[in-house]
Amino acid sequence: MIKRIEVFKENSFSDKNMKKFLLHDSSDFKILNFNFSPGQELPIHAHDIDGQLSIVVLEGSGEFLGKDNTSFSANPGDVLISDIREPHGIRAKSNMRVLVTIAPPI
Amino acid sequence: MIKRIEVFKENSFSDKNMKKFLLHDSSDFKILNFNFSPGQELPIHAHDIDGQLSIVVLEGSGEFLGKDNTSFSANPGDVLISDIREPHGIRAKSNMRVLVTIAPPI
Numbered sequence: 446m447i448k449r450i451e452v453f454k455e456n457s458f459s460d461k462n463m464k465k466f467l468l469h470d471s472s473d474f475k476i477l478n479f480n481f482s483p484g485q486e487l488p489i490h491a492h493d494i495d496g497q498l499s500i501v502v503l504e505g506s507g508e509f510l511g512k513d514n515t516s517f518s519a520n521p522g523d524v525l526i527s528d529i530r531e532p533h534g535i536r537a538k539s540n541m542r543v544l545v546t547i548a549p550p551i
Numbered sequence: 552m553i554k555r556i557e558v559f560k561e562n563s564f565s566d567k568n569m570k571k572f573l574l575h576d577s578s579d580f581k582i583l584n585f586n587f588s589p590g591q592e593l594p595i596h597a598h599d600i601d602g603q604l605s606i607v608v609l610e611g612s613g614e615f616l617g618k619d620n621t622s623f624s625a626n627p628g629d630v631l632i633s634d635i636r637e638p639h640g641i642r643a644k645s646n647m648r649v650l651v652t653i654a655p656p657i
Contacts, residue, residue, distance in 0.1 A: 446603070446632070446633065446634045446637060447617055447631070447632070447633040447634070447637045447639060448631070448633075449615055449623045449625075449629060449630070449631050449632075450629070450630045450631050450632070451626075451628065451629050451632055452628040452629065453627070453628035453629075468630060468632070469605070469632050471603055473581065473602055473603040473654045473655065474603065474605075474625070474652070476605060476630070476632065476655040480655065488657075493587045496579055496581040497552070497577055497580065499575070499580075499582060499652065501607060501609075501650060503609070503627070503628050504627070509555055511553055514578075517584060519555075520557075521559070521609070522557065522558040522559035522609050522610065522611065522648065523555060523557050523558065523559075524555070524556045524557070524558055524582070525553070525554070526552070526553070526554050526555075526556070526574070526575050526582065527552065527553040527554075528552045528553070529638075531552060531553045535583060544607060545593050545631070546580070546605065546652050546654075548579045548580040548654040548655075549579065549654075
């Protein structure tokens with residue numbers, strides 16, 4: 446199995462909601478793209494299961510969110526790595542494209 | 552566990568070799584950044600083990616490489632997903648930053 450996905454062509458932006466695009470889901474990992482318009486967010490959340498995730502900023506800027514209202518700036522090339530059971534989220538300041546990888550997949 | 556890594560600040564380019572930077576290595580996945588100068592490549596290779604990998608282009612452009620000399624253009628936001636046992640590689644045309652995620656980790 447080998448495939449190429451042009452994420453910038455596959456997904457768009459909406460003023461109403463973040464736009465989600467599933468790239469891949471296998472027994473090894475799940476890969477999703479989220480596009481946010483300014484002010485949109487993936488609210489802080491956590492799941493009580495094993496595993497880790499990464500969030501990679503492909504374009505645009507905003508903030509990674511952590512527990513106790515912590516935040517870290519999120520710019521192109523920045524990567525957040527977190528246990529799935531650790532609170533995590535993201536908020537966009539500009540149009541923002543991120544890639545989320547979850548292993549093992551939820 | 553939660554951490555942020557500013558990949559663009561952590562790794563540089565070299566005229567001699569691609570520059571490798573390990574972001575993360577856990578029982579869930581391994582995440583690496585490779586920076587290529589024009590003409591540098593990760594030659595086509597494969598490992599005879601289970602698992603999959605993704606290669607995400609963060610910056611710059613080049614080509615994803617597959618078996619039988621196939622190639623696909625590789626631009627920012629493009630993602631290659633491959634079985635680890637399937638031949639895969641990458642070649643840079645410009646300065647190019649990619650992120651490689653391997654699950655389960657090698």
